[in-house]
Amino acid sequence: MTVVTLTVNDELISANAGQTVLEAVRDSGGNIPTMCHLDGLSNYGGCRLCLIELGGSPKLSPACFTQVQEGMVVFTHTDRLIKYRKMVIELLLSERNHICAVCVMNGNCELQAMAAELGVDNVRYDYLSPKLAMDASHELFTLDHNRCILCRRCMRACDEIEGSHVWDISGRGIDSMVITGLNMPWGESDVCTKCGKCVQVCPTGALSKKGSSVAEMKKDPVCLRWVLDGRQKGIWDYEKRATRLAQV
Ligand code: SF4
Ligand code: SF4
Ligand code: FES
The missing domain is CATH 3.10.20.740 (Ubiquitin-like (UB roll))
Incomplete structure (x- = not known):
């Protein structure tokens, strides 16, 4: 190398x-x-x-x-980079409805933590305050578009790790939205395995476990590493596992 x-x-x-x-x-x-x-x-x-x-x-x-x-x-x-990073966070906060005080991820949110780390204590841009729906059709999870920052982690985790392709993006620019299936309610997607990987990797309160209340949702994006390491070492391969167990 x-x-x-x-x-x-x-x-x-x-x-x-x-x-x-x-x-x-x-x-x-x-x-x-x-x-x-x-x-x-x-x-x-x-x-x-x-x-x-x-x-x-x-x-x-x-x-x-x-x-x-x-x-x-x-x-x-550099000062220039710090200025741009603050601006990025302010734009994300102003684009949707990030009302931390009533969010399931309050205190555990990566966006909130990044804002605090960068010293974003006010937003200089007009809040767009869009009226966005929630999708509570899934048996286990909830999607709240108000908290979504369009990072696409859910799409990539579902696609690349779980092997389903539940998520996509509809619309362009400021009208972009995550969608499930061909824009059907999440609960009606017959390719969702209910594995929860999308929920675990979502950095904000956009995806959460059903029944979570304010500040109750904690996520574990590191679980992906565990899944991947397991696959690379072959411990998820049933035949290899059976062979290895037979050798013990
Ligand atoms: S629960 Fe699993 S299969 Fe369903 S959308 Fe999320 S990552 Fe994809
Ligand atoms: S992971 Fe969460 S914040 Fe990122 S695009 Fe998906 S729903 Fe939105
Ligand atoms: S563009 Fe590099 S982390 Fe998002």
Whole structure:
């Protein structure tokens, strides 16, 4: 494996060729804020929280989509980046109805935590306050469009890990909405296995377990890693498991 050396915030780090800047920085003990990225899922590059500055370029680049290169110079926390990240969070908060005080994820929400981490204590933009429906048709889970930030983690988890393809996006731009099936109530989707992976990876209160009350919902997006590691080691393969058990 080819190893490359790059400079991150004036410090030299090594990385494997082919890694993204995000992976390299995290492997070296640093951090870059993310929202749509989740380990184990493909990258989508939609939230723009992971923007970085590259030496010699006036453009900002998403760390989750930028591959490391020999001699690369990266800045992860300049004043310019911090300003943009705050703006991204403010725009997300103003786009839908994020009323934390009455949200099932209050206190456990990744969007709320990121706002606090970045010092977003007010929103400078007009709240759009759209009138959005909830879908409580599923036997186990609830979808609240008011809290959705369109990160697509639910789509990717369902598609790439569970192997169902329940989720999609309808509409464009500000009219984009997550949909289930061909825009049918979630409870009527006959390909949903009720596994709950979409709920566990959703960073906000948009997807929750039915019956959760204010601040009661906690999620465990790390469960995906557990599922993937299990698959890679073959412990979910019935035949391999049976063979291994026979050898014990
Ligand atoms: S519960 Fe599982 S199968 Fe159903 S939509 Fe969520 S991830 Fe897909
Ligand atoms: S429902 Fe949750 S996981 Fe899916 S796009 Fe909306 S915020 Fe992201
Ligand atoms: S984490 Fe990179 S764009 Fe969302």
